[in-house]
Amino acid sequence: VSLAGNGPVTLWTRSPDHAAEMRQRGENAARLPGIALPPGLRISEDIRAAAACDTLLLAVPMQKLRALLAAHGPVLAERSLVACCKGIELGSGLGPVALIQSILPEARAALLTGPSFADDIARELPTALTLACADPDRGAALQRQLTTGNLRLYRTTDVTGAELGGALKNVMAIACGACIGQGMGDSARAALLTRGFAELQRYAAHRGARPETLMGLSGLGDLTLTCTSDLSRNYRYGLALGRGETFDDAMTVEGVATARALAEIASADGLDLPITTAVARLSRGSLSVADVIAELLNRPLKEE
Ligand SMILES: NC(=O)C1=CN([C@@H]2O[C@H](COP(=O)(O)OP(=O)(O)OC[C@H]3O[C@@H](n4cnc5c(N)ncnc54)[C@H](OP(=O)(O)O)[C@@H]3O)[C@@H](O)[C@H]2O)C=CC1
Numbered sequence: 630v631s632l633a634g635n636g637p638v639t640l641w642t643r644s645p646d647h648a649a650e651m652r653q654r655g656e657n658a659a660r661l662p663g664i665a666l667p668p669g670l671r672i673s674e675d676i677r678a679a680a681a682c683d684t685l686l687l688a689v690p691m692q693k694l695r696a697l698l699a700a701h702g703p704v705l706a707e708r709s710l711v712a713c714c715k716g717i718e719l720g721s722g723l724g725p726v727a728l729i730q731s732i733l734p735e736a737r738a739a740l741l742t743g744p745s746f747a748d749d750i751a752r753e754l755p756t757a758l759t760l761a762c763a764d765p766d767r768g769a770a771l772q773r774q775l776t777t778g779n780l781r782l783y784r785t786t787d788v789t790g791a792e793l794g795g796a797l798k799n800v801m802a803i804a805c806g807a808c809i810g811q812g813m814g815d816s817a818r819a820a821l822l823t824r825g826f827a828e829l830q831r832y833a834a835h836r837g838a839r840p841e842t843l844m845g846l847s848g849l850g851d852l853t854l855t856c857t858s859d860l861s862r863n864y865r866y867g868l869a870l871g872r873g874e875t876f877d878d879a880m881t882v883e884g885v886a887t888a889r890a891l892a893e894i895a896s897a898d899g900l901d902l903p904i905t906t907a908v909a910r911l912s913r914g915s916l917s918v919a920d921v922i923a924e925l926l927n928r929p930l931k932e933e
Pocket residue numbers: 642643644660688689690691693696697713714715716745746747748880881883
């Protein structure tokens with residue numbers, strides 16, 4: 630919706646019925662209700678129409694990215710693919726760019742991430758994002774191509790840092806939601822957010838990310854948004870856990886699979902990721918929120 634102001638954009642959906650409905654209503658009622666789809670946005674159920682474009686933005690949940698790439702590999706190979714997913718794949722432990730590179734090595738992969746609710750961008754509210762691309766020239770070209778009047782992109786070549794910032798902030802948002810849902814208060818949330826950020830930075834450094842990337846939009850920026858906004862699905866999922874309520878399991882909550890993927894990596898590599906591991910156990914129901922809080926408070930005292 631935002632990019633259609635820069636020139637023609639093709640929106641692809643796998644569902645012919647959904648495409649027909651969006652064309653007829655001029656709205657994506659299922660995914661983005663209340664937003665008029667602009668005339669510059671062409672809607673197609675044929676992925677070849679999208680693949681004819683210079684740049685493709687892949688906006689599917691992280692755990693669905695492999696299936697998308699596998700189903701459409703020949704069409705997507707050798708294209709410029711910008712992943713919009715935030716997460717770590719279960720099983721492989723890969724982030725979105727690393728996954729694209731492992732399946733389609735000929736594709737030119739990049740990542741668009743940072744604090745942004747889809748609804749805010751579509752309503753043309755001011756938003757700043759990180760465009761991560763290992764190739765600096767290609768990153769600069771994508772930055773120019775994907776910046777709009779309300780959407781300001783910063784660029785980095787630190788793809789690992791940008792991937793991890795976007796992935797781990799969802800895990801911390803679940804923890805913060807659970808803390809508020811359990812009635813622990815804003816001071817406890819501030820402590821969790823800060824110690825969660827320390828955990829995120831430690832893990833990212835272990836994976837070779839640059840510290841300044843995590844201090845930027847994809848790390849601190851997205852962590853702040855997601856841990857404090859009721860509009861976040863990850864935060865709301867945490868709230869439901871804390872309140873002992875059920876949550877719509879059709880809703881995309883990226884932090885659950887990411888916490889489980891990272892807990893597996895932490896266990897295999899002997900890493901200490903206490904909040905992430907607690908979120909993984911919480912999501913499986915093998916630990917209560919009260920138990921998590923007691924465990925975190927009773928860890929050995931240490932330097933900050
Ligand atoms: N929503 C937001 O505000 C933001 C989301 N993100 C990230 O974007 C990613 C996607 O999230 P979001 O759009 O909200 O998720 P949603 O659950 O709202 O939508 C997922 C979309 O992916 C499509 N999809 C799923 N599997 C496939 C597949 N195998 N092939 C083709 N299409 C598929 C779905 O199609 P169908 O309708 O046919 O099921 C649907 O259109 C996540 O990683 C999220 O963290 C990042 C920033 C903001």
